[in-house]
Amino acid sequence: MNTNYDWIVIGGGITGSSLAYELSLKQLKVLLLEKDPIADNATVYSYGGLAYWSGTTELTRRLSQEGIELHRQLSAELDGDTEFRELDLLLTCPLDHEPKTLAKNYEKFTIQPDILDVKQACDLEPLLNPNSISGALRLPHGHIHPQKTAIAYQQAFLRQGGRIIYERADGLLRKRDSIVGVVTDKNTYYSPNTVVCAGGLSRRLLTNAGIPNNIFFTHSLLIKTLPTEIKLSSIVMPAIQQRFTLEARAENLLQESGWDDYQNEFIESILDAGAVQFIDGSLCLGQISAIATNPERKLDQRLGENSIRQKISTILPMLSNIPGTCKSCLVAFTNREIAVVGNVKDLAGIYLFNGFTSTLVFAPPLAKHFANWVTGEDSKILEKLNISG
Numbered sequence: 001m002n003t004n005y006d007w008i009v010i011g012g013g014i015t016g017s018s019l020a021y022e023l024s025l026k027q028l029k030v031l032l033l034e035k036d037p038i039a040d041n042a043t044v045y046s047y048g049g050l051a052y053w054s055g056t057t058e059l060t061r062r063l064s065q066e067g068i069e070l071h072r073q074l075s076a077e078l079d080g081d082t083e084f085r086e087l088d089l090l091l092t093c094p095l096d097h098e099p100k101t102l103a104k105n106y107e108k109f110t111i112q113p114d115i116l117d118v119k120q121a122c123d124l125e126p127l128l129n130p131n132s133i134s135g136a137l138r139l140p141h142g143h144i145h146p147q148k149t150a151i152a153y154q155q156a157f158l159r160q161g162g163r164i165i166y167e168r169a170d171g172l173l174r175k176r177d178s179i180v181g182v183v184t185d186k187n188t189y190y191s192p193n194t195v196v197c198a199g200g201l202s203r204r205l206l207t208n209a210g211i212p213n214n215i216f217f218t219h220s221l222l223i224k225t226l227p228t229e230i231k232l233s234s235i236v237m238p239a240i241q242q243r244f245t246l247e248a249r250a251e252n253l254l255q256e257s258g259w260d261d262y263q264n265e266f267i268e269s270i271l272d273a274g275a276v277q278f279i280d281g282s283l284c285l286g287q288i289s290a291i292a293t294n295p296e297r298k299l300d301q302r303l304g305e306n307s308i309r310q311k312i313s314t315i316l317p318m319l320s321n322i323p324g325t326c327k328s329c330l331v332a333f334t335n336r337e338i339a340v341v342g343n344v345k346d347l348a349g350i351y352l353f354n355g356f357t358s359t360l361v362f363a364p365p366l367a368k369h370f371a372n373w374v375t376g377e378d379s380k381i382l383e384k385l386n387i388s389g
């Protein structure tokens, strides 16, 4: 069971699945450890949007371009349907904000939004309530089914000879200044290299192993609906997204150590009303983001569902009563530019691939760069990102 592996990847969301696949393409012997046989993570509950317009630096512009090009051919590469398509992103502008003024916040991005008045916005998205918006911003966006993409990566990984074991990583095995393996709830697995891709639970795993890190997380609440005949033509999100402000506030308000103190929990939540429809007609309606330092904390799902439906009823009234279930998950984030990627300073054998912004567009190309870096083929991008550098 506990054969030696070249790499152990902890976590089977989009980050761990794409990385396990890319490492296995390098002929490395890879074990993917995932705690849940039935996925219940941020990837499953994601909108699936690919914000390839959102590069702001040479690095993020390059990765955005690589990301969208990768997704355009990924179904063929993995021989598994990711349901990729090009889909408009409509950013709704509230009544008290001019679309032209809000567009200024988007000037830093590679691709500038089209500014739409109410009629143009409703022509593009007939489900929008014209009385609830002053207009909208339109951006070209990509869309995938995030969980089908993670599964396609995992299936391709298995065909490459990779191994998936459903066990929970409870600890990292340390020998002097190296991590040499992973202790799970059932076994111990040995490897000279372990990479943590455990999403919002990464912080706890690393902190328990005495590894300082700047991976944080929000608790997210959203509604997954049953398939419906009603057709949403775009991805709808607010032009002013409060989630980013919440993440920045949490960083300012909480000392690093505050994250590991569950007694004095800091709790604050916001609601960014948004909706996306998948190819099967089901919808994801979202989204509440809350900062609570205890990853086990349960948010009130009934209250959350009511608040989401109420807010959706003003923007997209026809979607507000579609039957569905409120779900929750943790979403990792960091105060670094893109993600926490690279090896840990002063400790051999342990790597991080985590805390992404625009995860679905950035993680897959970065998984390729990561695999090139560890095999010594090309290290330029990883050197730019490396957390121990």
Ligand SMILES: Cc1cc2nc3c(=O)[nH]c(=O)nc-3n(C[C@H](O)[C@H](O)[C@H](O)COP(=O)(O)OP(=O)(O)OC[C@H]3O[C@@H](n4cnc5c(N)ncnc54)[C@H](O)[C@@H]3O)c2cc1C
Pocket (backbone or CB within 6 Å): 010, 011, 012, 013, 014, 015, 016, 033, 034, 035, 036, 039, 040, 041, 042, 043, 044, 045, 046, 047, 048, 049, 050, 051, 167, 168, 169, 170, 197, 198, 199, 200, 201, 202, 205, 220, 221, 222, 286, 287, 329, 330, 331, 332, 354, 355, 356, 357, 358, 359, 360, 361
């Ligand atoms: C409502 C919503 C909408 C979103 N929309 C978008 C979007 O449009 N575009 C975008 O790019 N991003 C979006 N995101 C964010 C994106 O979904 C996440 O950033 C991404 O899915 C995170 O992937 P991950 O692999 O890091 O984490 P996860 O998907 O959470 O996977 C982590 C995995 O690690 C496993 N794990 C944890 N601890 C252990 C352990 N100890 N042992 C073994 N396994 C473990 C978990 O079970 C889980 O399967 C959205 C998120 C939400 C909630």
